[in-house]
Amino acid sequence: MLSRAVVIVSVLLAAVLAGHGLLPPLGGATTILESVLPWLGWLVPILLVVALISRSVPAIVAALVPGVVWAAMFGPTALASSPGGQADLRVGTVNVGVVNNSSGLAVKTVAANLDVLAAQELTPGGPAAKQLNAMFDREPATSSTVGLWSRFPIVSWKGIDPGLGWKRGLRAVLRTPKGEVTVYVVHLGSARPGHTEQRDRSLATLRKLIDADTSKRILVLGDLNTATTDRGLSGLTPPLLNAQTEAGDGFGFTWPSSFPVTRPDHILYRGMTAVSAGVAPAMGSDHRAAIAGLRI
Structure with a gap:
């Protein structure tokens, strides 16, 4: 038996x-x-x-x-390991937690070695935004609860609605020494048992935005509420590449931070080459940060 x-x-x-x-x-x-x-x-x-x-x-x-x-x-x-090599653009994304008095510490530990950091669940004027404003000299791009901080000039940006009925996303253009990079920062709809419609709709909306974008280089940063092994992500990869899949060390789980079991936080791109990818601690947040190095 x-x-x-x-x-x-x-x-x-x-x-x-x-x-x-x-x-x-x-x-x-x-x-x-x-x-x-x-x-x-x-x-x-x-x-x-x-x-x-x-x-x-x-x-x-x-x-x-x-x-x-x-x-x-x-x-x-x-068994994968990062291929290594010089990165022209060091990027990261972190969900700092909507009710998190330690969000300033969370972004401080992540942003120190990055050129670009995207944050989600920001409180306008909250600890995370204040900390990042102190660490980055340039004016950030922010829309609702998402934001983008960059050591390179943000030459233009606008808020976007990723299919949620409100602008919980943004599209920005960075001017780097190697050329312009279009960056999308998004926080897509939640996916819970019995409630994935909003997430699925926001995935489809993001795909339409990417398809309509003629930029040579595109970078998508954010909490997509979609795991690497979730069929939903296949709607974005392709046309985009996943930095963790292409150049990561292991699975790169980011949530929950105390014992990560899945990866809803992603760095997707096209028109560049990933040379490294991984996860960084974000002290105080319930997510760990996803980070990557890209060659332009």
């Missing part, structure tokens, strides 16, 4: 890993599943131990199947 249970669970686990993209939305449950998909790999050693206890060869073989599937899907990411 024990060996039979191992075989059944192993087959189901392998099927979910390999075929998660075929699952229906299930009221948003599939989104949550896909957000933590890499963590399903921890079930493999548990199944293997139970199979060994049962002393059943078929159960042991069955327990190895989802392990092989997981390794094929996530092994390259788990």
